Every structure is written in C-alpha cells, then in structure tokens.
Amino acid sequence: MNRRERLRTQTLQEMRDASFAIIDADGLHALSVAALARGMAMSAPAVYRYFPSRDALVAHLTTLAYEQLMVAMSEAAASGRRTPQARVRLLVASYREWALRYPWRYRMLFGERTADLPGDAGIRTPLDLAMALLVDLLVAASGDASARRTSGDQALDEQLRSWASIQERPGIPPAVATAAILIWTRVHGIVSLELTGMLDNHPLDAERLIRLEVDGALRQLVGSTLSG
Amino acid sequence: MNRRERLRTQTLQEMRDASFAIIDADGLHALSVAALARGMAMSAPAVYRYFPSRDALVAHLTTLAYEQLMVAMSEAAASGRRTPQARVRLLVASYREWALRYPWRYRMLFGERTADLPGDAGIRTPLDLAMALLVDLLVAASGDASARRTSGDQALDEQLRSWASIQERPGIPPAVATAAILIWTRVHGIVSLELTGMLDNHPLDAERLIRLEVDGALRQLVGSTLSG
DNA sequence: GTCGCTCTGTTAATGGCCGTAACTATGCAT
DNA sequence: ATGCATAGTTACGGCCATTAACAGAGCGAC
Numbered sequence: 461m462n463r464r465e466r467l468r469t470q471t472l473q474e475m476r477d478a479s480f481a482i483i484d485a486d487g488l489h490a491l492s493v494a495a496l497a498r499g500m501a502m503s504a505p506a507v508y509r510y511f512p513s514r515d516a517l518v519a520h521l522t523t524l525a526y527e528q529l530m531v532a533m534s535e536a537a538a539s540g541r542r543t544p545q546a547r548v549r550l551l552v553a554s555y556r557e558w559a560l561r562y563p564w565r566y567r568m569l570f571g572e573r574t575a576d577l578p579g580d581a582g583i584r585t586p587l588d589l590a591m592a593l594l595v596d597l598l599v600a601a602s603g604d605a606s607a608r609r610t611s612g613d614q615a616l617d618e619q620l621r622s623w624a625s626i627q628e629r630p631g632i633p634p635a636v637a638t639a640a641i642l643i644w645t646r647v648h649g650i651v652s653l654e655l656t657g658m659l660d661n662h663p664l665d666a667e668r669l670i671r672l673e674v675d676g677a678l679r680q681l682v683g684s685t686l687s688g
Numbered sequence: 689m690n691r692r693e694r695l696r697t698q699t700l701q702e703m704r705d706a707s708f709a710i711i712d713a714d715g716l717h718a719l720s721v722a723a724l725a726r727g728m729a730m731s732a733p734a735v736y737r738y739f740p741s742r743d744a745l746v747a748h749l750t751t752l753a754y755e756q757l758m759v760a761m762s763e764a765a766a767s768g769r770r771t772p773q774a775r776v777r778l779l780v781a782s783y784r785e786w787a788l789r790y791p792w793r794y795r796m797l798f799g800e801r802t803a804d805l806p807g808d809a810g811i812r813t814p815l816d817l818a819m820a821l822l823v824d825l826l827v828a829a830s831g832d833a834s835a836r837r838t839s840g841d842q843a844l845d846e847q848l849r850s851w852a853s854i855q856e857r858p859g860i861p862p863a864v865a866t867a868a869i870l871i872w873t874r875v876h877g878i879v880s881l882e883l884t885g886m887l888d889n890h891p892l893d894a895e896r897l898i899r900l901e902v903d904g905a906l907r908q909l910v911g912s913t914l915s916g
Numbered sequence: 917g918t919c920g921c922t923c924t925g926t927t928a929a930t931g932g933c934c935g936t937a938a939c940t941a942t943g944c945a946t
Numbered sequence: 947a948t949g950c951a952t953a954g955t956t957a958c959g960g961c962c963a964t965t966a967a968c969a970g971a972g973c974g975a976c
Contacts, residue, residue: 464924504963504964506924508964514964567799567800570881570886611900613896619891626891647877649874661854695943736934736935737954
C-alpha cells in the first residue's frame with residue numbers, strides 16, 4: 461500500500477464520516493459539497509477528486525447506509541440460543557432502533573431516494589440479504605406445518621413462489637414468503653409514520669404496534685399461540 | 689370583490705397550479721422560487737408578495753395536498769349502496785391510486801416532510817378526518833360483535849381508547865381502533881415501498897398485497913370469512 | 917538521483933438559487 | 947385629484963455545484 465493510496469483511503473473515510481455527521485445532524489439536504497469540504501478544512505473542488513458529483517457522493521453514502529442497517533439486523537438475528545420467533549422480534553426491533561438512532565439515514569433510504577443506485581444491484585442486494593435472514597428464521601419457526609398453507613390468492617401465491625426463487629430460496633412455501641414480506645411492509649409502515657411524526661400527537665406506542673403486527677404475522681404462520 | 693383582490697386570488701391559484709405542475713413533473717426538489725416564477729413569466733422576487741419564503745410555499749402546498757388526498761378518500765368512501773367492507777376497500781384503493789397518480793405529492797406528505805406545519809392542526813386534521821371516515825366504516829362493518837374484543841395488550845388497549853377519544857369517537861372499542869390504525873400503517877407501508885421502487889424488481893403485485901392485508905384486518909375485526 | 921507523469925490539492929470563475937433593498941406603477945379610498 | 951397600500955420590477959449579496967487553470971507531492975523508469 462502506497463503512501464498515496466493510504467492517504468487516499470484515509471481521506472475517503474473521513475469524507476464518509478463527515479458526511480454522515482452532517483446528515484445525522486441536519487439531514488441529507490444539509491449535505492453540500494461545500495459544507496463537507498468546510499467540515500474537513502478542505503476546499504470544495506477537492507471533493508471532486510473523490511466523487512464526480514454530489515449525487516455520486518449521496519449514492520455512495522446510500523449504499524453504505526443500506527449495509528449498515530443490514531449489519532445491524534444480521535447481528536440482532538444472529539443472537540443464538542433463542543427461539544426463531546424471538547430472533548425475528550430481535551431483528552425487527554433492531555430495524556426500528558436503527559431507524560430511531562439514525563432517522564435521517566432511514567429517510568435517505570426509504571423516503572427521499574429517487575435516482576436508482578449503481579446497477580440496481582448494489583442497492584437491492586443488501587436489503588435482500590436481510591430478507592433472506594428473515595426468511596431463514598421464519599422457515600425455522602414454521603417447521604413444515606405451513607408448507608401447504610397459502611395466501612388464499614392463487615395469482616399471489618404464484619408471485620410469492622417466484623419471489624422466493626429470486627431470493628435464492630426457491631423451495632420456501634408461499635406462507636413463509638407472505639410472512640416475510642408482510643412483516644417487512646408492516647414494520648416499515650409503522651416506523652416510517654413514527655419517524656415523520658405522524659404518530660406523535662396520538663398516544664400510540666409504535667413499539668407495541670410493531671409487536672402486535674409481528675406477533676400476528678407469526679401466529680398466522682405457525683398457527684398457534686406464541687410463547688416466546 | 690375588488691379588482692385587486694380578484695387578481696390576487698387568480699395569481700395565487702396560478703401559483704398553486706404551476707407549483708404542483710413542477711412537483712408532479714420533477715419532484716419537490718425541483719420547485720424553486722425561481723422556477724415557479726419562470727413558469728409564470730414573472731420575476732422571482734414577486735413570489736415573495738405571496739409567500740414569505742420557499743418553505744412557506746411548500747408548507748402551503750403540503751396542506752393542500754393533504755386536503756386533496758382526504759377528498760379523494762372521502763369520495764371513495766361515500767359511494768353508497770355497498771357493504772361497509774367494500775367501502776373500506778374502495779377507500780384504501782383510492783388512497784393507493786392517489787399515491788400512484790401523484791407520487792411526488794405523496795412523497796411530499798409522507799416521505800420528505802420535516803418541519804411541522806401551521807399549528808400542528810392544519811396538517812394533522814385532514815388525515816384525522818380520513819381516519820374518522822375509516823373508523824365509521826369499521827364500526828358499521830363490525831356490528832357489536834367486536835365490542836369486547838381487545839388487542840391482547842392491556843396498555844395498548846388503553847392507548848387505543850385514548851386515541852379514540854382524541855379522534856372524537858370516544859365510544860369505539862379497541863378492536864375497531866386497532867383495525868383502523870393497522871389498515872392505515874399496513875397500506876402506507878406497502879404503498880410507500882411501492883413508490884420508492886423497492887418492490888419493482890420483485891414480481892409482487894402491490895394491489896394484491898394490500899387486498900390481503902386489508903382483508904386480514906377486516907377478518908380479524910368481524911371474525912368471519914368475507915363475502916363482499 | 918533525477919525526469920516526467922499522475923495524483924491531490926489550490927484559487928478563480930460561471931451560473932443557479934434564496935432572499936433583501938430600492939424603486940416604479942397601478943388600484944383604490946378619500 | 948391626492949396619497950397610501952399593493953404588486954410588480956431590477957440590482958444585489960451570499961451560498962451552492964461544477965469547471966478551468968494551475969501548483970506541488972509521490973512515485974516509477976532510467
């Protein structure tokens with residue numbers, strides 16, 4: 461590793477950190493090339509030696525944030541010595557906690573994103589990895605009891621099977637795919653409304669709502685009362 | 689009505705229209721005071737005779753968009769001569785259709801909003817009206833069968849009762865409140881992921897997912913298989 | 917070691933945006 | 947007809963993204 465290469469990676473890392481600091485403090489809109497350069501005691505055009513445009517910088521940060529969220533979820537799901545149901549709840553809780561800890565990053569990922577990111581692959585893959593994690597837990601949770609249960613909508617079942625093979629889990633039954641997708645959309649719905657303050661004036665506890673929804677999906681999947 | 693007053697309201701209306709045209713075309717970020725003025729063949733500072741800042745303009749447009757969505761939902765829910773369940777489905781479908789027809793406005797409401805709007809009242813009220821609509825339909829749908837059903841979480845039930853009285857529907861049972869809130873968060877979750885393209889690469893039909901979720905909530909509420 | 921290329925930084929400059937200041941013309945009330 | 951409020955104008959300052967022109971440091975070939 462050259463001196464130059466070393467310095468370059470250092471500067472790059474500093475740019476990532478400074479960028480996230482700005483975003484966490486004041487939001488993505490506050491991240492300007494000029495502001496970033498100021499934060500690093502640099503001149504603004506120097507930033508362009510690292511990123512061809514502000515949009516490219518934002519795209520880079522976006523994929524990083526996806527990976528961060530994914531790592532947080534993986535760690536939560538990996539906590540061994542628990543029932544699969546409990547690990548699903550941990551995974552979901554880590555999702556919400558990450559969103560609450562980094563609300564601006566979460567909005568960057570799920571609220572403000574507009575341009576599609578490098579190759580459509582770098583971006584969707586991390587989340588698909590998290591989904592694969594969830595699917596594995598649900599398979600473990602459901603045993604083979606759910607293998608024959610369907611969503612009650614034939615066309616949807618077909619889509620779910622197709623989705624499963626895209627996720628590189630071709631064998632999973634529609635009931636598991638349903639549970640995975642619905643857990644994700646339900647939790648995202650609650651968390652994103654919580655973040656935009658939509659629930660603020662109501663005496664509603666998002667954590668309890670999520671618990672209710674996730675337990676409902678799990679109960680639907682395994683067909684019994686949950687114990688832990 | 690003065691000539692001046694007439695002209696003023698006309699220009700104001702033109703500003704609203706031109707603003708939404710820009711937003712619908714290229715998103716909220718494309719709405720600059722300068723661009724708006726250009727679109728009206730006006731000089732930029734003239735806009736400040738109508739709005740003290742770009743943020744104030746955006747706030748005004750946001751409350752308008754909330755009202756538009758609310759009106760669309762009211763009309764859908766008002767279609768008489770249907771079962772309450774069917775009208776709930778119509779209401780939900782109109783929500784999604786509005787979001788798909790005006791994706792940028794939807795993001796403006798639920799994705800990018802950050803500063804709280806005039807008095808916290810002008811903004812939350814329209815949505816609360818839509819929720820009241822939904823609650824009424826659900827009350828009609830559930831009969832009194834659900835009066836004693838709870839969410840299974842005592843603290844949450846208490847919150848739901850409190851929420852009901854804030855909605856000026858103090859008598860409604862927790863089961864109805866649960867259904868109303870969960871329908872909203874579920875549908876929002878699916879629609880918002882659909883809009884950000886998160887479901888694009890998956891062969892999943894958002895409409896079917898919503899149907900599944902809404903029907904599930906209704907079934908949970910009325911405790912029977914749905915027929916209409 | 918030194919020559920020359922590349923890489924990383926600089927300052928200067930263009931053009932867009934938000935918002936203010938100073939000014940002008942029109943409507944309207946008296 | 948006079949005078950004030952209103953609604954528009956141009957001129958400006960400050961911030962931003964991006965490009966151009968330039969300067970010095972690192973580094974490989976000789």
